[in-house]
Amino acid sequence: MSGPVAVNDLPSPTTPVDEVETSCVEITEDREAMVGHMKVRRALPRRGRRTVGAWCFADHMGPAEVTEESGLDIGPHPHIGLQTVTWLIDGQVLHRDSLGSEQVIRPGQLNLMTAGHGVAHSEEATGQYRGKLQGIQLWIAQPEGTRHGAAAFEHHVDLPQIATPGADVTVLVGSFTADATSPARHDTALVGVDVVFHGGASNLPLRNDFEYALVVLAGGLTVDQRNVTPGHLAYLGRGRDELGLHAEGATRALLIGGEPFDEPLVMWWNFVARSRDEMAKAYDDWQNETSRFSYFPSPIVRILAPSPYWLRAGS
Ligand code: MN
Numbered sequence: 001m002s003g004p005v006a007v008n009d010l011p012s013p014t015t016p017v018d019e020v021e022t023s024c025v026e027i028t029e030d031r032e033a034m035v036g037h038m039k040v041r042r043a044l045p046r047r048g049r050r051t052v053g054a055w056c057f058a059d060h061m062g063p064a065e066v067t068e069e070s071g072l073d074i075g076p077h078p079h080i081g082l083q084t085v086t087w088l089i090d091g092q093v094l095h096r097d098s099l100g101s102e103q104v105i106r107p108g109q110l111n112l113m114t115a116g117h118g119v120a121h122s123e124e125a126t127g128q129y130r131g132k133l134q135g136i137q138l139w140i141a142q143p144e145g146t147r148h149g150a151a152a153f154e155h156h157v158d159l160p161q162i163a164t165p166g167a168d169v170t171v172l173v174g175s176f177t178a179d180a181t182s183p184a185r186h187d188t189a190l191v192g193v194d195v196v197f198h199g200g201a202s203n204l205p206l207r208n209d210f211e212y213a214l215v216v217l218a219g220g221l222t223v224d225q226r227n228v229t230p231g232h233l234a235y236l237g238r239g240r241d242e243l244g245l246h247a248e249g250a251t252r253a254l255l256i257g258g259e260p261f262d263e264p265l266v267m268w269w270n271f272v273a274r275s276r277d278e279m280a281k282a283y284d285d286w287q288n289e290t291s292r293f294s295y296f297p298s299p300i301v302r303i304l305a306p307s308p309y310w311l312r313a314g315s
Helices: 277-289
Strands: 026-029 031-035 036-044 053-066 074-079 082-088 094-097 103-106 110-114 119-124 131-141 152-156 163-164 167-173 174-179 190-199 200-205 211-218 221-223 226-228 231-236 242-247 251-258 266-270 269-272
Touching: 031 053, 031 231, 036 119, 036 131, 036 190, 036 211, 053 082, 053 103, 053 251, 074 269, 082 094, 082 167, 082 269, 110 119, 110 167, 131 174, 131 190, 131 211, 163 200, 167 174, 167 200, 190 231, 211 221, 221 231, 226 231, 269 277
Parallel strands: none
Antiparallel strands: 026 231, 031 036, 036 053, 053 131, 074 119, 082 110, 082 131, 094 103, 094 119, 110 152, 163 167, 167 190, 190 251, 200 242, 211 231, 211 251, 221 226, 221 242, 266 269
C-alpha cells in the first residue's frame, strides 16, 4: 500500500493539469497497478489530476485473501516529503519503520507516518490473521515548512464518528464539523473522512475554500446527476458549502479535500520533492544505505529503487 509512482501516473508536459475548478464533477479512471502481491486501483496521481488539497496519492487495495505469513509483503522502502495515511476496510497489516515502530493496524484505526527528511517502513503479514484484506493508502504532500523535518509515526484508535441523516462519517484527518476533529497531525489545511452510506439521499457539510474529491470503495454514488463507482476519482472542485449525494444501496467512500496545494511537486517512486536533484540524492542515500534512512529489521527483503529515468543513458 505504498508507491511506487511511475512515469505513467504522471501528466505529460503538454497536458494542462491541476486547474482548481469551481463546483464541478470531473471523473478520472483509476490505473490498475501491482503493489507487493496486491492489485491496487490508483486514483491519484493521474494524468490531469495530481493533487486534491495536499493529497497526492491514493491506492485502493484489494479485496484479496491473505494468510498469516503472506499478505501485502512490502519490504523496507524509503519515503521523503510526505505523510502516509493507512486505513483498512478488512483485515490486518503489520507496520514496521526505521523509528522503531511495530504496529498492527485493524479496520477503524489510522496509521499516519510522517516522512519529513526521510523514513523507511515495511508493510507485512501479521503472523496471526488469515482472511480478506482491503484498504486504502493515501499520501499527503508535506509543505516546505515541514518537509525537511523529523520523521514521526502515529497510530490512532479513537477517531471522531458522526451520524448524519443517510451516512455515518469517521474523521481520519482534519475537521469535518466544528466538533469533529481528528487527533492526527496535519501540516496543511485539509480533511479526509470515511463515509458509510445507508442508501438513498444524504448531505455532507463542506468548506467552500477547500477543493474535494470522492473515492468510492464499494457501491455507487450519484453527484450532480453523475454516477461515481469504484475504480474512479470524482474531483468536485471548490466553492461548495455542502454536497448532496444519492447512494445506490450500501456504499462506502472516502471524501478527501483541502486548500489547493500550490507548491510545485515532483513525484517519483516513493519520494515527493521539488526537484530531480532532490530525488537523485534520496535515491543515492537509499541505494548506499546511508544513515538518512535508518536500518530496521524485517523478514522481507529490502526494496531497491529503479534508477531515476531521467538519469538513464539515452533519456
Ligand atoms: Mn510506503
